[in-house]
Amino acid sequence: MGIVFFFGGMNMMKKYKSILGIILVIALLISSIAAYADDNADTGSGDTSNALDGKGFYRGSEYMYKLSVYVGLSDQADKNTSLSSDWRMLGSRPIYVKPSNFSMPSSVFYGIESKVGYQNGNALTSNNNPKILVDSPPPIPITHGGNINAVKSYFGDTATLNYFIDAFASQKGTSREGLVENISFTIEGETKRYPAEEILPIKVDGQYQNKVPWLIVYEPVIISYLKDRTTTLAFTATEYALAQKLGYFNFRGGADGQYISGMTHSDLPNSIFLEESWFGYPVTSALPDNVYWDLDRIIAGGGWGMRLLKANAVNVVENDTEYDYEYRVDTDVITSVQIYASNDITPDNRHFSEAAYKNPVKNTATVTISANGYSKSTEVVIPSGGSELVWLKWHTPSTPGDVTIQVNVSGNSAAKIDGTSRSATLIGKVVDLSLSEPPNPTANDRNNHFTLPSIPVKAEKITANWGVYDCNWIPKWVWHPKWEWESDWQKDYYTHHHSGGCRDTDGDGDDDYCPGHRR
Secondary structure, eight states: OEEEEEOTTSTTOOOOEEEEETTSOBOOBOSOOOBOSEEEOBOOOOOOOOOOTTSOEEEEEEEEEEEEEEEESBTTOOTTSOTTTSEEEOSSSOEEEEOTTSOOOSSEEEBSSOHHHHHTTOOOOBOSSOOEEESOOOOOBTTSSBOHHHHHHHHTOHHHHHHHHHHHHHHHTSOHHHHHTTSEEEETTEEEEOOGGGTSOOEETTEEOOSSOEEEEEEEEEEEEOTTSSOEEEEEHHHHHHHHHTTSOBOSSSTTBOSOHHIIIIIHHHHSBOSSOOTTOOOOOOOOTTOOOOHHHHHHHBSOEEEEEOGGGTTOBOOSOOOSEEEESSOEEEEEEEEEESSOBOSBOTTSOHHHHHSOOBOOEEEEEEETTEEEEEEEOBOTTOEEEEEEEEEOOSSOEEEEEEEEEEEOTTEEETTTBSEEEEEEEEEOGGGSOOOOOOTTOOOTTOOOOOOOOOOOOOEEEEEOOEEEEEOOOOOOSSOOOOOSOOOOOOOOBOOSOOBOSSSSSSOOBOTTOBO
16 A cells, blocks of 8 residues: 655645635734844745656755855944945855754755855855754745744844854854954944954843944755756755856756746745845845746845844844734734644554554644634644644734743654644734824924835735645555465366266257266
C-alpha cells in the first residue's frame, strides 16, 4: 500500500479550497509594538503553487533573509544622504538569518552581494562560505504566508540589530567594539574616533546611547530546487532576476524552463518592497497578482526592505510586553498558526512495516487552539516538508486588555508550530478604537509646514486562498516472479473400467453402451 496526500496544485491530486472574503477579520501578526525606528517596507499579494514532476520547486517551510547593516558616519546621516559615501557597511559581505525548522542542503549556490552591491555593478558570483544565523525571523509575506507587520517588527527590534552586529563582528574576527573603534565619525561638527559605547545602540537607563544612526537592509531569500534535482539556489529576488537576465537559468517555461517564474518574477518581488524612496532608491510598488515584473524592475526595487535607527534613538517607545496580535473589542476574529511537518504525518503507520500494516496505530497530529473561552482541536495530515494553516474563530472581549492564546500540538512528533515547538503562548492586545478619537479641526486651523505625502500604490487583495491536506491509501501491487499457485480445492481422481461387449445404440458411431461400466 502507498499513501497519497491531496493538496492544490499537484497533478493527480485534488484541491480543497476555501475562499475567505474581505468581510472576515484577518488577524495580522505584529511581533512587537515597540517603535524605535523608521521602517521602509511594504508588501503586495499573490498565490503560490506546489511542485510538479519535471519542474523546479521550493518549500513553504524553507526561507531566509539576507542582511546588510550600515552605520552612519555622522550624526547628520539620514535616509536622504548617500548610502555609499555617508554610511559604512559592517563586515565584508552580507550575512543570512534563517529559522531553526530546517537545515540547509549541501552544495547550495549563494550570491555574494546585496541588492546595493548589484546595483553598483558587482557581478553575480558564488559565496562559498556564507555566514548563516539561526533565529526566529518571520515567514516571508506571500511566498511563505507571512505578513509585513511581523517582518517590520522583527527587523525593528534593537535586540535583533545587536544580534546582527555581533554576527558581523564574528565574521570579521573582532568584537562589536572593534567594528567601530577604528572608524572616524563626525558628531556635532567634530570628526574623530569615538568610544564604541557612543556609537553602538546600547541602552542606559532607558535611553539609547548611539550618537549616529544605524540601518538594516534586508532581502527575503527563497531556496529553490531546480528540476535536475541537483541544483539548489538560495537567491534573493535580485539574484533570480540577474540569473535569468544573464542566461544562467530560465525560470519560466519551455524545454529548459524551471516553471517557477510565478515565484521569481511575481511573488518574491511583491513580497517586500520600499514604500518610500530612501537614499535615492526608487519606489517600485507591487504589481497585481500573476503580473510578472520586468527583470530590470526587480533589480531596481523588488524584494527588499530597510529599517533605520536614528541617532540617540529619540522618541523611543518602550513596552515590556511583545504582542503577537492586535484586535478590536467585541469582534469576530480568526487566529491562525502555521504547522510544519518534518516527516510524513499520515492517518496511520501501516506503511512503516509489515507488522505495522497488520496492526496499524494512529499517526496524525492534533492542533488545539484556545482563546477567551473558545477552543478548537484540528486533526491534520501533512507530507514531509509541507505546512498547513490551522485556525480558531473566536470573539474578542467587549473591553480592552490582553488575551492569552494557547496553542498545543499532540500526536505525531513531526508536527511543530512554525517548525520549532510543540506548544506556544501568544499574547493578543484588544484595543478600543473609539478611545483614539481624531482631532477636531476648525476653520482657523493651519499647518504651514504641510506637504502632500506620496501615496503608496498597493496591490488589491480581496480574497485569500488556502489549502488543507487530505491523505488516502492506494494499493501498490508488487510482482513476485517466483510464484506458486495456492488454492483451497483438490482434484478428484477417477478411472474408467470397461468390460467387453460395448456397442453403439444411438447410431452416432460411438459405443455408448458398455455393460458392467463402473467408476
